[in-house]
Amino acid sequence: MAFVLEGVHHVGITVRDIRRSRDWYARMFDLEPGPVNHGIGEDLARSVQVPDAELSFSMIAIGSTRIEFLEYHEPIGDDFDRRNCDVGAAHVCFEVSDIDAAYADLNEKGAVFSGPPVSIDEGALAGSRWAYLRDPDGIQLEIWQSPR
Incomplete structure (x- = not known):
C-alpha cells in the first residue's frame, strides 16, 4: 500500500x-x-x-x-428512523471504565436506555458488558466496558 x-x-x-x-x-x-x-x-x-x-x-x-x-x-x-437491523444503521460506542457507574450517572442526567447493562458470558468477548441508549435525535449510542 x-x-x-x-x-x-x-x-x-x-x-x-x-x-x-x-x-x-x-x-x-x-x-x-x-x-x-x-x-x-x-x-x-x-x-x-x-x-x-x-x-x-x-x-x-x-x-x-x-x-x-x-x-x-x-x-x-x-x-432519523432507522432500526438497528436496517442497512446503514450505525452507532457510536463509548468505552467506559465502570459501566454500572456510567449507567447510573447517565440515567440521573436523563439518558434513555433500552435496558440495563448486558453481560457477555461466552466467547472472545466474555466479561464485556454493554448497554444501548439514544441521543436527542434518536441516534443509537452504546456504552461498553471491556473485561477487567
Missing part, C-alpha cells in the same frame, strides 16, 4: 439542532465541544453529495477520536 491507515479521525452524525446535540453530549459525557463552523457552496455540495447544501458543523474530542455534528440548514433532512 502507498499509505498507512493511522486511525479513526472522526465519526460524523447529522443532527436536527447542532447546539442541542453539542450541549447534550457535553453534559452527558463531560466533554468540551469545539467551535461551530459553517459551510456552503458548490465544492461542499458536490463533496457531501447534497445539492445546494448549507450546513453547520462542530466536533467534540474523545481521546484521539472526534464526533462531528452536522446540521443541514439546506436542504432540511428527514428525521
